[in-house]
Amino acid sequence: GELSKLVNQLIVASTIATVAEGLLLAERGGADPAKVHEALMGGFVDSPIWRQHGQRMLNNDFTPGGPAKWQLKDTRTAMAQAQKLGLNLPVGSLVDSLFAAMVEAGDGELDHAGLIRQLRRNNPLPE
Template identity: 85%
Template sequence: MSLPEIAFIGTGIMGAPMVRNLLRAGYPVRAWNRSPDKAAALAADGARVSDSAQAAAEGADVLVCMLSDGPTCTQVLFGDHGATGALRPGALVIVMSSIPVDTATEHARQCAERGLGYLDAPVSGGERGAREASLAIMVGGTPDAFDQGHAVLSALGRPVRVGPAGSGELAKLVNQLIVASTIATVAEGLLLAERGGADPAKVREALLGGFVDSPILRQHGQRMLDADFTPGGPSKWQLKDTRTALAHAQRLGLNLPVGTLVDSLFAALVDAGDGDLDHAALIRQLRRHNHLPL
């Protein structure tokens, strides 16, 4: 039995290694990216590179969208010459971008009108998780759509259905608030260790395996110590996600004071010109705040 043909839209930092994992799993993949060179690089791995999103989607069984934000996803999927118009009847659309909850539910509605399945399936785990096919995948959609997409998603990480359409994006907002707040706390802790006269690298080492151990302490803490802010998750995207989370919380009548404070720190970091740096670069903003050298 042949595997379903996949159209993969968006082959940037996260999308490119995800395509490679799908190819390794045996899936035929047609790839498209707004910057053509990023998709062209995947030809050597076996992907068929398309010159438009609609061409990539032509007759495909599954469309995976990994674009930067909600408006971009909406335009590419449903705008003039939108990719969904080229899919075969009954195909499945999987949006793995971080987009607003309301956008995901609207996507699901439009897909249903076209006779297409829909899953919102944002991820956590960063570039490393994308490379290692170990992403945490938070999925919203019907049980039937989840069953239809489960094997494809399992080639990329660990999918868990958390509820109806939009629920995956809601879970991602929860994830991003926790990530942002933990990055801020790790940065503060390392600065406290440094200013107090301890070796911050040794403090981090001493904490590993204890109650505060986490991938963020391990990976982002090391990035902070090395001042290596090559983006896995750019700070401007972290800010986008915290802004989206806080806006959704406000619509629900919730006041999230910690998230609001951390959001303001990331906003200041981006305003200072560090938006393209990894979100671990938040330690730079805390250094500025304390008048310390970067």
């Protein structure tokens, strides 16, 4: 049961990160992220995370449902378990570091969909 929860949380965290990256790519590439979000519904990318967290990212509404600090606790626990098993999980490790940076930046109380804020900080607009 506990291992299943860690697997779930690692997949959720990784999916939130890729949704944030995709919407940032649309945003910075000149597309309307809301139209991209709508266009991809019903395809392979469609999921509750795409619909719900993607919409939160579009609305910049990071009222906590699942605070980032708890997501970080779960990714840290998953990565520790992977290490005990001798596993190298590069995607999980990267996602864990993104959530750590988000929490360190003071966004730990925000919903984990707020990860898009960290990606924006990592990719500042040219002045």
